[in-house]
Amino acid sequence: MLFESLLAGFQLFLTPLAIGLTFIGILIGLLVGAMPGLGPLMGIILLLPVAIGLPPVAAMGFLIAIFVGGSCGGSISAILLRIPGTPLAAATLFDGYPMAQKGRAADAIGIAISASAIGGLIGGVVLISASPLLAKFASGFAPPEYAMLAITGLFAIAIISGGSLIKGLISGCFGLLLATIGTDEFSTGYRFTFGTHHMLNGFHIVAVVVGLFAISEMVYQVIGNDLLKKPDIKVERPGFGSLLRTLRHWGNLIRSSAIGVFFGALPGAGGVISSFSAYAIAKSAAKEGEKYGEGAEGGVVATESANNATVGGTLVPSLALGIPGDASSAMLLGALLILGFVPGPILFEQEPEFVGGIFLVYMASNVFLLFAGILATPFFVYVLRIPKFYLIPIILILCSIGTFALQASVFDLMVMFGFGLVGILFRAANYPLAPIVIGIILGPILENNLRRALLISREGYWIFLDRPVSATLVCVNVLLVAGALYYACRNRKRFFTKQEV
Amino acid sequence: MxxxxxxxxxxxxxxxxxxxxxxxxxxxxxxQGIASGGPYDNAAAYPRAVAIAIAALVLVQLLADFISDRKETMRLPPDAFKRAVGLLVVFAVYLCCLGPLGYHLTTTPMVFAIMFICGARQFGKMLIAALVMSFGFAFVFEKFLNVVLPGGVFRLNIPW
Structure with a gap:
């Protein structure tokens, strides 16, 4: 079954368009990852309007490659500028920057790229082997299980993605509410449409997300004082010898990738937690003479392999269950839905060739990452020299054209701007934005399955406790909230204030 | 604040x-008759429950904010504040004009204005950059992605 799916996927992937876009996606991903303040999520958001006009496998290849490249690109600025391009690369600073200071910047970048590619490939092996099994297991799920699973995903992300549990839950609920706008699937009545035809299908998710993330980010960027600054960075040229140097740390590589896959598969945990955990474990397991924090190669290997393996891990629940692991995978699920595919067991049953294609583009992305990353590093260094006053209008044009292109609608542009203002307010008040996206994606899954479960139930809400998997998920949800509340009460400071991870 | x-x-x-x-x-x-009844007909029950959850959580958070003795002040330098407001105003005006005036007439001035807000003062370079950015994106989107950009009342679309 898996073999057939991969074989059929080859036919969809082996087209010049799909291969070319996967390669371009890697370059764009590395670019947005390297630019401080952007990152893979922003890259996916900005290019999603471009992708949805493409054939499905090429579109997903493009977006997945941006995710993969973006997860690695942050290490370039972390090593050269001591500014992680993304939070994912924050732990790479510990040893990457000291390596650069010792004149080994090219080695550090080469090792970061090689470790990312290998970590990503290990994540891919897990993705290819685990997601069909999980999808098969989940094929027996009925509405009660899906409803509880959606709640689990939302709770996990609300709890972990932001510092404050309450704020995370509020953001998540706001996303759920946004998802209710438009025509109700059951009664076909109109909800919150205010009599305008623009709202009959609700707000377009891309317009909402571009506003929330990209517009608010540009406002935050313009507040900075380094708008005209042109960083003085020496051009570095890593070589393929870095791959061998990385493979010497094979134990660290496998362990860190396993950590990355594990945290990736847990909704909400994501790359930041996995890279810091992998670094801590690698440091504690270091051999004598390996000075972590002073430019140890093992430190870079651990963090970079972990954060790229997370991508593979996070795609497992996303594809197999339709439950996104983080905001980036939520956007990938959004793209799948826009392209007309329903993530979850149905996708594996009805579109095995498409699933095979996704597996292949993911694996190819990591292979391309190795080559493109090492060969094109000098280009990314040049790009890092571009002052922000050029970058900000470029992103604003991209936001505007991209959002307009969705439905050729000026209304979408207004929605984008409105949510830009909401994003600024939420950021200022330290409300995490990621749970809003997850809420929008999970909202229809939760509501539809909740109502279906109640329709088939003869005992009302008891149906959620009658079925073993559903009852287990109810317990997991109760434990999640209880644990988070317990932790929050113990750490009152964190509970009552902000702190976005 | x-x-x-x-x-x-x-x-x-x-x-x-x-x-x-x-x-x-x-x-x-x-x-519309969708605010009551069973799970099939009642489209209001779910948004109502979510709204109640939001209200309850916001109240808890508000209470927590006021009980907490920690009070943070966000200080923004006046220049930075002006830049942020300037960017939002320029972008809002741009979005409002995009429909009636079209992409080609509005994008170059928007890019130029934003670079000016950011502090750039080399007008020649800024103009060239603004033209390259706006027409470059138009070329990519219209030529390769078949996106028809807003032409405005003058129907200004370039047949690349």
Whole structure:
């Protein structure tokens, strides 16, 4: 079954368009990852309007490659500028920057790229082997299980993605509410449409997300004082010898990738937690003479392999269950839905060739990452020299054209701007934005399955406790909230204030 | 601006949202007959439950913000504040003009204005950069992605 799916996927992937876009996606991903303040999520958001006009496998290849490249690109600025391009690369600073200071910047970048590619490939092996099994297991799920699973995903992300549990839950609920706008699937009545035809299908998710993330980010960027600054960075040229140097740390590589896959598969945990955990474990397991924090190669290997393996891990629940692991995978699920595919067991049953294609583009992305990353590093260094006053209008044009292109609608542009203002307010008040996206994606899954479960139930809400998997998920949800509340009460400071991870 | 002011702003925002939910349930949804009944017909039950959850959580958060003895103040230098407001105003004007005037007439001035807000003063370079950016993106989107950009009342679209 898996073999057939991969074989059929080859036919969809082996087209010049799909291969070319996967390669371009890697370059764009590395670019947005390297630019401080952007990152893979922003890259996916900005290019999603471009992708949805493409054939499905090429579109997903493009977006997945941006995710993969973006997860690695942050290490370039972390090593050269001591500014992680993304939070994912924050732990790479510990040893990457000291390596650069010792004149080994090219080695550090080469090792970061090689470790990312290998970590990503290990994540891919897990993705290819685990997601069909999980999808098969989940094929027996009925509405009660899906409803509880959606709640689990939302709770996990609300709890972990932001510092404050309450704020995370509020953001998540706001996303759920946004998802209710438009025509109700059951009664076909109109909800919150205010009599305008623009709202009959609700707000377009891309317009909402571009506003929330990209517009608010540009406002935050313009507040900075380094708008005209042109960083003085020496051009570095890593070589393929870095791959061998990385493979010497094979134990660290496998362990860190396993950590990355594990945290990736847990909704909400994501790359930041996995890279810091992998670094801590690698440091504690270091051999004598390996000075972590002073430019140890093992430190870079651990963090970079972990954060790229997370991508593979996070795609497992996303594809197999339709439950996104983080905001980036939520956007990938959004793209799948826009392209007309329903993530979850149905996708594996009805579109095995498409699933095979996704597996292949993911694996190819990591292979391309190795080559493109090492060969094109000098280009990314040049790009890092571009002052922000050029970058900000470029992103604003991209936001505007991209959002307009969705439905050729000026209304979408207004929605984008409105949510830009909401994003600024939420950021200022330290409300995490990621749970809003997850809420929008999970909202229809939760509501539809909740109502279906109640329709088939003869005992009302008891149906959620009658079925073993559903009852287990109810317990997991109760434990999640209880644990988070317990932790929050113990750490009152964190509970009552902000702190976005 | 203090963290408490921000907390009040967010509370006001969610109060409006929750208010809209209940207003719509009692007017539009009630008139459509989808505000009551079983799980199939009652399209209002779920948004109502989510709105109640938001209201409860916002109240808890507000309480927590006011009980907490920690008060953070967000200080923004006046120049930075002006830049942020300037960017939002320019972008809002751009979006409003995009429909009537079209992409080609509005994008170059928007890019130029934003670079000016960012502090750039080399007008020649800025103009060239603004032209390259706006026409470059137009070329890529119109030529390769078949996107028809807004032409405005003058129907200005370039047949690349």
């Amino acid at each position: 203090t963290s408490r002011t921000l907390a009040l702003l967010v509370t006001a925002f969610f109060a409006v949202i929750v208010g809209i939910v209940f207003q719509q349930i009692h007017t539009s949804m009630h008139e």
